[in-house]
Amino acid sequence: MNTTYLDVLVRRMIGFAGVLFILSLMIFVLARVVPGDPARIALGPSATQAQVEAMRQEMGLDQPVIVQYADYLTGALQGDFGRSLISGKPVMPEIMALLPATLELVLVTLLIMIAVSVPLGVVTARYRNTWIDNTGRFFSIVGVTMPSFLFAILLQLVAANFIADWPLLGRVSHTLDLPPGPTGLLLVDSLLHGRGDVFVSALKHILFPALALAMAGIGQVTRITRSAMIEHQRRDHVLTLKSFGVPDRVIIFRYLLKLSSIAPLTIMGLEFASLIGNAFVVELVFSWGGFASYGLEAILQKDLNAVMAVVLVSGFFFIVANLVIDVALLVIDPRLRFKEAR
C-alpha cells in the first residue's frame, strides 16, 4: 500500500512542478510585454537616457529574452527573485518577512470555514426543505454573492460601534513585545513560548479578518456538504444500518459525514486560490501588513520583480495546499488506494 501513496505523491509533484514552470514562464513573458521599461521604472522619470541604458545593462535587459528567462529561473530556484524596482532591496527577504502574517490569516480562515460549514451542511441536509434549510440556503447565497471586502468593512463597523475594546487594525496589540520565531505565526509562537497575553490579543485581531475572508467559502462548502449528505443518505448502506437499528445520529455523524467530506475537501483546494486573491483586499481593510498587501502595493507601483515573486510564491502555496488535500483524500477514501486491485 505504501508504494501507492508514494506513487500518487510523486505523480502529483511532477505535475505541480510543471504547473509552476508554466506559471513562471507566463508571468515572465507578461512582465516583459507590459508597457513600461523596468529600468525606467527603477530610476524614475528624471533619469537621463544614458543612465537608463546603463541600468538596462546592469539588470541584464540587453540580453536575449531566453537568456533573461534562464537567469531568472536559476535565481528563482535558489530563492532569489531579484531586487525591487522601487526600493532596490532584494524581494525575497521582504516577502519571507510578510508571508507568515498572510499564512496565519489563510489558515485560520480555512479552520473557520470547516468549523462552520460542515456542521451547517449536515444540519441543512438533515432538515432538508424546512425553514432551517431555507435559512441556510439564504445565508449561503448572501455569503457567496457579497464581496469579502464588504464583509470586512461591515465587521469593522460592528466592532467599532458595538464591541468595547475590540481591536480594529493590525495583527496584535503593539504594546506587547512579541515572542521570537520559530514559525512567525503569532498564534503558534505565543503558545510555544507560553505567552497567553499575545495569544489572546492575536486571536482577537485575527477573528474578524478571517471571518470576512471565510464568508464566500462558507457559503460554497455548506452547499456542497449538504448535497453530498443528501446524495449519500439515499444509498443502500444507510438502509443497511437503519435496518439493524443503528441510531440516526451515528449514521449521520460517523458514516455519512466521512463519506460526505470528500467533495467539500476537493473544493477547499480550489478555494485556497480565491482566498489568497481576496486576502489582497481584506488585508488592506484591516491594515494586516501581510504578503497580500505587499503584492497589491507592487502591482500598483508596477514593481514587476515583486509582482512576479508574489505570483510564484502564492502559486507555490496553492500547489502545496492541493498536495496536502490529495494526501488527505487518499487517507479518507480507501478506494483510491486499492485501484490496482481491479
Add this chain to the structure above:
Amino acid sequence: MVQPLLDIAGLNVAFHTYGYRAHVLKDVSLTIPEGGRVALIGETGSGKSVTAKTILGTLPANAAVESGAVRFAGRDVLTLPEAERDAMKGTAFSIIMQDPLSSFNPVFRIGRHLDDVMRFADRRLGRASKEQERTRQIHAVLRKVQLSDPERICRAYPAQLSGGMRQRVLIALALLHQPRLLIADEPGTALDVTTQDEIMKLINRLVAENGLSLLMITHNLGVVRQMADDIYVMRHGEIVEHGALRTLFTAPRQDYTRQLVEAIPPLYGPQVTDQPPVATPPIVELAGVWKTFRERRLIGRGSAHDAVRDVSLSIRQGEIFGLAGESGSGKTTVARMIMGLIGPSAGTISVAGTALAGTVRSEAFRRLTQIVYQNPGTSLNPKRTVGQTLSVPLTFSGLERARHGERITRLLRQVDLAPHYVSKYPHELSGGQKQRVAIARALAANPKIIVLDEPTSALDVSVQKNVIALLQRLRDELGLTYLFISHDLSLMRNFCSRIAIMLKGEIVEEGEPKSVFAAPEHPYTRALIAAVPVMAEEEERMKPSVSLEERRRFLVDAVA
C-alpha cells in the same frame, strides 16, 4: 391453532409524492409459521420490498401505513412504542440485504459495520458489551458463514472483498443476534450464478441448523424451489396467489402465476428449444488473441492482468453465438475487441473479411457492429427523446435529415413500438420498452453484427421472453449475426446456436448447446450448469454432477 411467528393482516401502504397517492400495498396478508420458509415472489415494482420494509420499519418518510397489522409473535409491531420496535431490529428479525456491492459504506472497514450493529443492538437490549467480547462473537459468526479468516475480513474495506464474500458478511450481519425471523431480499441476485448458488445453500443450511424462519423475497422462481415451502405471488401490490410449493408450480390457479412459470427458459427436458446449427462462412474470426491490461505507475511495479488469453473462435454469418462465463472472465473484453473499441495485445481479429489493426473505428466499420447494453435504464440518455436517440446513429451512417422521420418510424415498427413513441423520454417507458429502443438504436446503422451484452438480465422474466422473441425475429428478417454475452445458461441453452464458455480469459469449452449441456467436458462447465436454479425436480436430476474437489478448484466462493 398455533400462533404464527409473523402474521401480516390486511396491510395497506401508500406513498405520497407531490400530492399524489400511490397505493403500493393493497390488503396484503401473509403468515409465516415458526420455523417456516416462505417465499414472496413477484416482478419489479410488485411491492415485495415495501412489504419487507414495513416489517423492518424502514419505510421512507413519504410512505404511510393506512391500515392493517404486522404481528410478530402476537405483538403488532406497527403500534409498539418506537424504542420497543427498535429493540427488535436485528435481534427478533433481521434482513439480508440484496446488493453486496452497495450495502456497505465504502470508506469504513467491514469490522466497523459489524461492531456498530452489534454494539447498538446490545445497548437496546440493555446489555453493556465489552469490545473484546463483541469481537469474539463477530469472529464466530463470520466463521459460521464460512469466512475462514475473520480477522482479515474485519480489517478489510468493502472494496477489498469479492462480491460473494461481502454477501456472506451481509448474512453474518443478520445473524449477529440470532434472530427468529430472517428476511432475505433477493440475496445474491447481483452475483454470478455459481456464487448465488453457494449463498443459497449457505442460507438454507443456517436456517435449518439454527431453527430460523425465513421470508425469501425474490423474482427468481428457480431459487424459490430450493428455498421455500410456502409461496405467495405478488402483483401490483396484491397477493394474487398463495399455496404450497408443489401445487403452486405444477398447477398454478392464476393465469399470472402460470405466465411467470412458463416464461422461464427450461434447462433440460422436452420444452427445451434447439436452435438449428448454421453452416455459413464465418463473419468474425479471432486467432490466438491476447489482451493484457497494465497499470501504469512511476514507483513500484504496476500490476498486469491478462483479461483474455489465447482465444481463437469464429462466428458464422447468421449465427447466435453465446459467450458464457462469470464476471471478470473476459467476455466483454472479447466483445469490445470485436467491435474495434480496443485492440488486442497479440493475435489477429478479422471481421467481415477485414483484418483489424488496433482500434480502428472507421465509418464503414462503425456500421458493421453495434451493441445493445445490459441496462437500458442507464444506456439511454434520460434527457433525449426516443427520436433524438435514434437519429444519432442515422446521422453517422450518412442518412440525410429529411429522411430520418420515415426511417425512425420503420425502426420503431421493427421493434414493435408504435410511431408515437418517437417523442417519449426514457422515464416514460417500461424496462422492456427501453430495451426495445436500445435495440432499435443498434439497428439504425444497418449493422451486420450485433453484440448483445446481457440484454435481458435487467428485465423481468415475462418481459425477457418477449425481448428474446423479438431478437430472434429480427435475426431471421434482417439476416443479422449475434454475439450474445450472458451468464444466464438456461436462456443460452434455448437461444444460442453455438456457445463458448470462458474461464479466466480462456475458452474452456465450445460447441452446440445440445451437446455441451448433455455432456459438458470441462469441470467448470459442469459446475456452472449445476449451479443454475431450475424449476423442476426432473431437471435437477439431469444436471451434471460436480465433485467437491472440482468446485473448490474452479469456484472462488465454494462452500465447504
